[in-house]
Amino acid sequence: MERFRLGLIADDLTGALDTGVQFQQKGLTTVVPFKYGRSFQDVGVVAFNSNTRHEKREVAFRRVFQLTRRLKGRILFKKVDSTLRGNVAAEIMAMLEASGLHKAILAPAFPTQGRTLEEGILKFYGTPFHRTAYREAFSPPLDTSFVPELMERGLGEKVGHLGREALKHGPLKLSERIRGARERVILVDSWNRRDLRLIGQAWWSFLRDEALICGSAGLAKEIDLGEPPRRTTPFRMRRKKGPLLLVSGSRHEKTLNQVRRVLKVLGFPLVEPDMADFTNPLKSAQEIRKVARLVGDALDRSKGVVLSTSFREMVKGNEDQVAQSLGKVVGHVLRRHEISSLILSGGDVAMEVCQNLRSGGMRIETEILQGIPLSSLLDGPWKGLPIVTKGGGLGDPNAFLEVIHYLTG
Incomplete structure (x- = not known):
């Protein structure tokens, strides 16, 4: 049995893998099942692909709700696309309702890929998303880059927002702000990797048993689990013959x-x-x-x-x-x-x-x-x-x- 047991849900396979590998790099055995019925009790991280990126909202909610139930007893991470494609709001609510957690922390930024959240505005290398070619990836195309507004449309309820000033006093104070917020979903600005690291520390050290963390592979990379378990068999690429x-x-x-x-x-x-x-x-x-x-x-x-x-x-x-x-x-x-x-x-x-x-x-x-x-x-x-x-x-x-x-x- 591994020291930590996490459950991750992404809406497509590449998302489950590129986020799951961040935990594998921290020393946790990580698997992505194709068949939901199999038990992986001895595995550190189970990363489910709900395959719901292009599904209707109702289908996405139902499938993610069911998968969350299968992750009972695990610390939960919701992988969201850093451009917020897919059924982000519905899937966050599904995980909250299925798990019984009270809060969701949303930090979708991936600064090393040029995707930042500044004063609630999602930007791509400094340009608001709805003014880039990415807007066409949404149906209908994005008409704003202000994430609280986008999320409130999907949730049907108010979204909390903490700006960068909330990060200035460290992870403990940030966790207190999140815990004390009236809203269930709290969006947190992240301009760079350091901001994501603080958000991850606030969650892991103080909130992991009461809040769902939601973000991209960029956030997963910055979460410090403390001293990871050692790998007894370091991976070595066994190159096979053939094209x-x-x-x-x-x-x-x-x-x-x-x-x-x-x-x-x-x-x-x-x-x-x-x-x-x-x-x-x-x-x-x-x-x-x-x-x-x-x-x-x-x-x-x-x-x-x-x-x-x-x-x-x-x-x-x-x-x-x-x-x-x-x-x-x-x-x-x-x-x-x-x-x-x-x-x-x-x-x-x-x-x-x-x-x-x-x-x-x-x-x-x-x-x-x-x-x-x-x-x-x-x-x-x-x-x-x-x-x-x-x-x-x-x-x-x-x-x-x-x-x-x-x-x-």
């Missing part, structure tokens, strides 16, 4: 540039589906088999292959179908070809691929780059297969190149 497969469904400009760098520098072949057939219920099965053959042929003659829909025109509303089809392609490929490792970009794509690998979950092994973890399958036909996952908006242009270098030595 690697990079699968990208993210359309984020950062991911597009990262894939372009791999194609240019390493010369990996690129396989792209015919999107019309890929998303046509009458033709998708045939297109999946065709694409799987193309990927397999490319794997036979290359050290690595890129399977991507990122550069193709996407019809709005077809995102789920594309992710499902990519997952099926990878399942077909792995049944016929041996690979050394998988790199997956985009939360929906990562989840669909993993569901086709017939495993009960993943164990997080290490963090290759900031927010880019390496995990391995817990069981199933491909037990131990190394899998790297990356959220669409993370990493510099050489991120995939650095990951590939790590995997191949």
Whole structure:
């Protein structure tokens, strides 16, 4: 039994992994289950993926409520997207109601990725979010960056807000301000990593048994658990022979540039589906088999292959179908070809691929780059297969190149 037992819920797989790895780096065994019924009593951190980023509010609330019940007895962390995409308000309320906790502390900032919360305003490298291209990722597009207003729309109740001045007197005073607030959800400004560290310390040292903490991987990284338990078996990458497969469904400009760098520098072949057939219920099965053959042929003659829909025109509303089809392609490929490792970009794509690998979950092994973890399958036909996952908006242009270098030595 590990010293601390935490439960984490994210709304997509990459979020569960990039936040879970922050606790793994503190010395806690961390797993991300694919099947909710399995017990992990001896595991330090259980990181659930509710897979609710694009679900309706009611579905998200119900699923997160049920998952929270499964985490009974654990200290709770709600991973929220640092740009507040998804059903943030509904999922926070679900965790509060299912756990019986009285307060939720919300600190979504991720300063090292340019995302800060200043006087209640969510900013991207100093620009309010609703004035950046990110506003289009919301439906309807964002019309304000003032987070208390955005959260109150979703919660239907007033949200507390503590500015930076509340951090000046240390974690104990901050915890007292939070405990004494009338509102259930308290938003706290965070301009930099030091601010997040203070928020994390206030929660962990004084509030962890009475408040839900909500934030991104940036907040998880700054939480100091004290002296962590020692790992008896430090992770060592066991490099397998065979080519690697990079699968990208993210359309984020950062991911597009990262894939372009791999194609240019390493010369990996690129396989792209015919999107019309890929998303046509009458033709998708045939297109999946065709694409799987193309990927397999490319794997036979290359050290690595890129399977991507990122550069193709996407019809709005077809995102789920594309992710499902990519997952099926990878399942077909792995049944016929041996690979050394998988790199997956985009939360929906990562989840669909993993569901086709017939495993009960993943164990997080290490963090290759900031927010880019390496995990391995817990069981199933491909037990131990190394899998790297990356959220669409993370990493510099050489991120995939650095990951590939790590995997191949």
